[in-house]
Amino acid sequence: MTAKNPRGFGLGLRPIYYPEILESPQPVDWFEIISENYMVPGGRPMAMLDRIRADYPMRMHGVSLSLASADPLDFDYLRALKRLIARVEPELVSDHLAWTGVHGLNLHDLLPAPLTRESLGHCVERASRVQDFLGRRIALENPSTYVAFAGDEMGEAEFLAELARRADCLLLLDVNNVYVSAFNHGFDARAYLDRLPRERVAQIHVAGHSHKRTYIVDTHDHPVCDDVWSLFSYVWRTFGLIPAMIERDDRFPPFSELLDELRHMRALAAAEEKARA
C-alpha cells in the first residue's frame, strides 16, 4: 500500500442526509462513515450503507479503538471492525490517537493520551497489532484536546510522527483539531503542521467548532471558520494533494449548504494548486 491515496473531496455520511444522497447523484467524491454506527446487526443503517456504497467510494472512521488505553485491546471490537471492512471495502480505515476508557468502561469520548515515551511505546505496539489483525494499515487522527499533562515528554506532532514511523501507520490530519488544540494549549498551528511527516498523511478533515472565549471545543456543529480554511490552504500548499473532507455532526444544515462548503474546499485547493503551478 502506498501512502498517497487517490485525491478527492468527501463528506461524512450522516443519516439525516440519506434522502438527498439517494435521490440523485451528488458532487461528492466519497463518503466517510463512522464505523461504529454500522456495527449493528441489520435494519435501515446497514441497508442505507449498502445502497450508498454501491454508488460512492467510502472511508471508515472509528471512535472506539481506544488505541492509547491501558486496557487490553478489545478483539471483539476488532473482529466487528474487520467484518465491516470486508463489507464496505473502504479506501482508508482510521481512528484517533486517544483512549475512551479503562477497566472495561467506555466514556464515549476521545480522551487525551499522555505524551510520554511509555505511552508512545504502548501506542506503537497496539497500532502494530491492530494493523496485523486487520491486515492493512490504519490512519490515526490528531485529536482535539482540552487539557495537557505536566509530565508530557514531547509535543503531539512529534508523538504522532514517531508513532507513524515506528508502527508504520498513516495519519489522518484533522486541521480543525490542530486549530482547536493550538488555541487551547497556546502552540503555533503551522509549526505543528511542519513537524508532521507529510508522506504519511493519508486524509484531511476539516470541521466547525464552538468558541467558548477562553477555549475552543471541537463540536462539528458550525460551518468551517475562515481561520481553519486558511490553515487548510496552508496544508494543501505544503503537503500536496491529499483526500480531504468536511465533518458535520450537529445542527445539521440543509445538504446544499454542506455541498457549498465542499465547493469552497475544492476552490481553495484549486487556487493553491494553481499558485504552485
Added chain:
Amino acid sequence: MKLAEIQSLFQESVLADEPSLGLFAMLRPPVRAENIAETFGVYHDGFRLRMAEYLSNDYPVLREALGDELFGALVEAYAKGRPSTFRNARWVGAGLPAFLRASPLFASDRFVVGLAVLEAALARSFDAADAAELPIETLGRIPEEDWPRLRFGFHPGVLVVDSTQDALAAYEAVQAGEPVAAARDGDEVALVVWRREFDVNYRILDDRERIVVTQAMAGAVFGDVCATLAFASPERDDGEMARLAGGFLVRWFADGMIVGAAPASE
C-alpha cells in the same frame, strides 16, 4: 505515575461529581481559562451531555413524560449505576429497563418501567438482524402430516414485551403530537414488536396469543402450541383451539414475522 494509573485517575475524575485534585495537579495550567476545572469540564460535563443524548435518542417519549429535570436525574443515576461497557454508543441505553426495575426510585413506577420497556424494544427491533420473510403460500405446500412437528423461525426483530396501558397511551399520544396524560392506569399489556423492511410496528397481544407466540418463538412445534391453547381453554374443543392457533399463525405470516418453517426432526 504510570499510564494505567494516570488513566484510572482521569476516568474517575470524569465519572465523579467532583474531579480529583490529584489529577488537576498532574495537568498543565490552562493558557487562557481561569483554572483547569474549566477546561477539564469539557470532558466532565461532556460525558453527562452525551449520556443524556444517547438516552434521549432511545427514550424520547420517556423523556417527554418525565420532563427534563427528572429525566436528567435518571440519566445521572443510570450513568453512575450502569457505566457503559459498550464500544458502540448505540447500546448505551439498552440496559435502562433492567436498571429501572432494580432502582429503588423507579422500580414501583409501572408507567416509567413500561414505557422504557416499550421504547427499548422499538430501538432493538429497528436495527435487529435482517432476515427474509416467508410468504404465507409456504403453508399450503406443507403436508398435513408434518403440521404437528412444524417449527417456526421468527424474524430477529420480533420481540414480545410486557408494558402498561398508560405507557402505551403515552407513546401513542407523543406520536400523535399530543401531550402525555397525567392520569395513570398501570394495567399490564403484552405487546409484540416487529420490523418489516425499515418500519418498526407493534400491536397488543391477548393472553392466549401472548402465551403461544412466546412458546413458538422459543422453538415449540405447532402441535405443542395447539396443546397449550387447549390446556389454557379446557371448555373449548381441540379443533377450535387448532383453528385459533392457525389464525394466529396466519397473522404472524401476514405481518412478516415468520422467516422459517420446517418440520422438527424426530
